[in-house]
Amino acid sequence: MEGFYESMLYELEPTNITLKLIEPGAINTPIYDKGRLVFIPPKPDQKAYQPFYKNVWPFILDGLTLKNPHPPEMVAKVLYQAATDGKNKFRYMVGMDVKSVAFLRWLLPFNWFKGFVKKITRSSEVSRANSRPL
DSSP: OHHHHHHHHHHHGGGTOOOOEEEEOSBOSHHHHHHHHOOOOOOTTOGGGHHHHHHHHHHHHHOHHHHSOBOHHHHHHHHHHHHHSOOOOOEEEESHHHHHHHHHHHHSOHHHHHHHHHHHHTOHHHHHHHOOOO
16 A cells, blocks of 8 residues: 555646555554454465464464554544644654554565564465465
C-alpha cells in the first residue's frame, strides 16, 4: 500500500491534490477482536502455509501490540492532525508498534530486517518452502 500511495502522490502532485498516508498499528476496535477470532487456518492442501500458520499465529496472539492495542481516539487525533496541519508531510504513523518497525526498517539493512522478522516469527522454513525458481 505504501508504494501505491507514494506513486499516487507523485501522479497527483501536478493537480494540487495532496495525499497523506495514515499507518495505524494495533487499534482496539470491534474489527480488531473479530480478526483475532476469525483467523482461518490454511487448508490441508496448502502445505506451504502450514508452518507459517503454526509458528506465526501464536506469536500474533501473544504479541505485545495485541495485548495492548491503542485506543481508536489515537487514530482520530492523528487523522485530524493530518487533515488540518497544512504540512506537506506524507506519512503519519499511529502507535509505537508501527513507529518501532519503521525505525528498524530504516536502521537495518534489508536482509538484517528480514532476518529479524524471521527470527521473531520463527517462520524461516516458510520462506524455503515457498521459494521456487521462476
